[in-house]
Amino acid sequence: MKQRQYQELKASGQIAMIAIVMLYATGVVVGFVGFPSLWYLWAFLLLAGLVWIVRWNLTGLAFRCPSCNEIFEITVRENLSGANLLTTKRLICKSCGHLGWAKVMRVKE
Numbered sequence: 001m002k003q004r005q006y007q008e009l010k011a012s013g014q015i016a017m018i019a020i021v022m023l024y025a026t027g028v029v030v031g032f033v034g035f036p037s038l039w040y041l042w043a044f045l046l047l048a049g050l051v052w053i054v055r056w057n058l059t060g061l062a063f064r065c066p067s068c069n070e071i072f073e074i075t076v077r078e079n080l081s082g083a084n085l086l087t088t089k090r091l092i093c094k095s096c097g098h099l100g101w102a103k104v105m106r107v108k109e
């Protein structure tokens with residue numbers, strides 16, 4: 001079995017991501033206001049964007065324990081709970097039980 005590879009998520013990458021999302025949302029809103037007769041198109045785009053964001057945020061992510069450096073993955077439910085700061089998340093380590101700000105890692109494809 002191939003060992004999974006992880007890379008650290010950069011704060012700049014996260015900020016770029018938020019900027020893209022905001023641009024996208026603005027585009028959809030402007031489209032909706034400018035061409036309300038095409039509301040189904042904007043509704044579809046909005047939905048597609050939301051699905052994409054949720055998928056992006058909930059899949060392919062792993063976390064590195066600040067105490068033992070072990071990398072672990074969490075369930076979607078765990079991902080939705082707990083404080084999240086761009087590149088860190090407050091989690092209990094699956095390996096040593098340490099509660100701390102685990103670094104967000106992205107699984108390399």
Ligand SMILES: [Zn+2]
Pocket residue numbers: 065066067068069070093094095096097098
């Ligand atoms: Zn740990």
